Amino acid sequence: MNAFPRLQAIRLYQKVTGRRFLEHLDELNRTQWLSRDELLNLQCNKLHRLLEYAYEHVPYYHRLFDRVGFRPADVLTDLTTMRKIPILTKAIIRENFDDLLTADLQRRKQMSPLTTGGSTGHPLIFMQDSNFRDYVTADIHRHLGWAGWQLGQVHAYIWGANFEAKTSQSIRVKLMNWALNRFVTNAYVLSEQSMSAFATQVRHRRPRILFGYPSSLYRFAEFVREHGFDDIKFDAIFASAEVLYPAQRQFIGEVFGGRMFNRYGTRELGGISCECEAHTGLHASIEDVYIEILKDGQPAKAKVGDIIVTNLNNYGMPFIRYSVEDMGAWRVEAHCPCGRELPMMDLALARRVDMFKTRDGRSVWGGFASPMFGMKGVKRFQLVQKSLDHVVARIVKDADLDEARLSEIERTVKMALGDNVNVEFEFPDEIAVYGSGKYRYAICEIDEPHARL
Numbered sequence: 530m531n532a533f534p535r536l537q538a539i540r541l542y543q544k545v546t547g548r549r550f551l552e553h554l555d556e557l558n559r560t561q562w563l564s565r566d567e568l569l570n571l572q573c574n575k576l577h578r579l580l581e582y583a584y585e586h587v588p589y590y591h592r593l594f595d596r597v598g599f600r601p602a603d604v605l606t607d608l609t610t611m612r613k614i615p616i617l618t619k620a621i622i623r624e625n626f627d628d629l630l631t632a633d634l635q636r637r638k639q640m641s642p643l644t645t646g647g648s649t650g651h652p653l654i655f656m657q658d659s660n661f662r663d664y665v666t667a668d669i670h671r672h673l674g675w676a677g678w679q680l681g682q683v684h685a686y687i688w689g690a691n692f693e694a695k696t697s698q699s700i701r702v703k704l705m706n707w708a709l710n711r712f713v714t715n716a717y718v719l720s721e722q723s724m725s726a727f728a729t730q731v732r733h734r735r736p737r738i739l740f741g742y743p744s745s746l747y748r749f750a751e752f753v754r755e756h757g758f759d760d761i762k763f764d765a766i767f768a769s770a771e772v773l774y775p776a777q778r779q780f781i782g783e784v785f786g787g788r789m790f791n792r793y794g795t796r797e798l799g800g801i802s803c804e805c806e807a808h809t810g811l812h813a814s815i816e817d818v819y820i821e822i823l824k825d826g827q828p829a830k831a832k833v834g835d836i837i838v839t840n841l842n843n844y845g846m847p848f849i850r851y852s853v854e855d856m857g858a859w860r861v862e863a864h865c866p867c868g869r870e871l872p873m874m875d876l877a878l879a880r881r882v883d884m885f886k887t888r889d890g891r892s893v894w895g896g897f898a899s900p901m902f903g904m905k906g907v908k909r910f911q912l913v914q915k916s917l918d919h920v921v922a923r924i925v926k927d928a929d930l931d932e933a934r935l936s937e938i939e940r941t942v943k944m945a946l947g948d949n950v951n952v953e954f955e956f957p958d959e960i961a962v963y964g965s966g967k968y969r970y971a972i973c974e975i976d977e978p979h980a981r982l
Contacts (some may be wrong), residue, residue: 535709535710538704538977547887549660553664560816568815577605584601588628588784599614612826613848614850616851618851631844641662643920645796648701650929655774660842661799661843668800668814675806676765683709683710685711685727685790695726695977697759712790719748724748728752737763738764739785739787740766743771743774743781750781758858762786763785781931787804790803790804791876793811809860810862811874815871817842818837821838822858831860834856835858838853839853839889886914886973887946888903893945898938908926910924910925910970911971917950919953921952924956939952
């Protein structure tokens with residue numbers, strides 16, 4: 530179908546609602562080609578405007594800035610002054626929710642609630658304004674463009690959908706899905722029936738792009754291979770909102786025959802970074818976020834550290850120096866072959882909530898078990914650390930799983946966590962997704978911090 534009617538529908542929607550997605554998409558498609566100095570200057574000015582607004586209109590930040598002696602104007606000459614502001618955590622947000630909202634009544638009318646998945650049973654509720662929503666949408670579609678997609682071309686999502694959406698909200702979502710020429714299957718209920726229906730849509734509509742959680746993409750790829758749907762192919766597959774393990778990346782790419790793009794973002798902050806067509810790392814969306822990577826509170830430079838993010842677009846509930854509980858590093862390469870000067874980062878393939886603990890005081894990344902992806906006899910798996918001496922290995926098995934492979938799994942766990950660890954096997958028919966619609970393969974239940982998305 531010609532893209533023009535869809536574009537006109539988006540413009541009409543924007544006129545009625547006051548939204549500005551198309552303008553922001555044009556803006557981001559332009560700014561990505563600015564020089565590094567121009568990008569950093571743009572980012573600094575947006576950061577300054579956000580901080581000034583937060584001090585004037587958000588009670589929590591007004592008190593905090595006065596208490597620590599921080600002045601928003603200082604960032605224009607010295608960005609290191611940002612480190613005067615204490616790190617924002619999920620616990621602080623819960624305790625100070627009302628005071629973190631803008632007192633600007635006009636902006637409050639634009640705000641709507643969102644909830645992170647709460648995979649540990651502690652979901653985070655926060656508020657977003659329309660400016661934030663539009664930039665999030667624009668950033669996603671800018672990244673799709675890096676794979677050659679153009680506005681109006683059909684694309685497909687495996688993503689979480691709200692079961693309790695209001696009728697008006699549901700109508701808006703349907704309208705935007707039509708206008709953007711996209712269709713979605715709900716990752717919350719990724720069943721044989723829903724995947725079969727999704728596969729039928731894919732075979733009929735032939736989307737160029739598939740976008741989803743790595744775990745959901747992997748599960749759909751398994752389904753496609755199991756059913757011999759060799760005609761289901763994509764030009765590009767975007768994996769977002771979870772860790773993308775190397776074995777997942779390889780399998781998904783092999784089944785669907787397309788280029789894999791790793792995209793990093795959270796629901797609270799929107800897009801943070803994404804791979805480009807050169808696949809040399811993830812370009813940070815510094816027009817939308819100010820990113821710090823810290824080790825023991827100081828810049829980690831090229832070393833792995835904690836990722837701290839300030840979103841530059843959500844004035845309704847500013848997230849300033851927010852700990853996303855992930856780890857990453859800046860890439861030392863000065864330039865990317867694609868020509869974009871957006872800084873580049875690598876993820877550490879680990880969230881802090883995926884770190885297991887040992888009796889001798891070590892922290893071990895739960896990804897040590899990633900070789901179980903694709904292991905013969907293992908359809909799906911999950912490792913749960915109950916205590917320093919007890920790990921539960923849940924395995925959805927097929928007929929080929931034998932004792933030798935169970936012994937191999939047990940040896941792998943003991944090598945990583947210690948010979949003292951008892952490995953208990955469970956064999957459920959299915960491993961349920963969490964509230965976010967995603968699978969977690971590695972879960973530490975020992976003093977576990979609240980997880981993101």
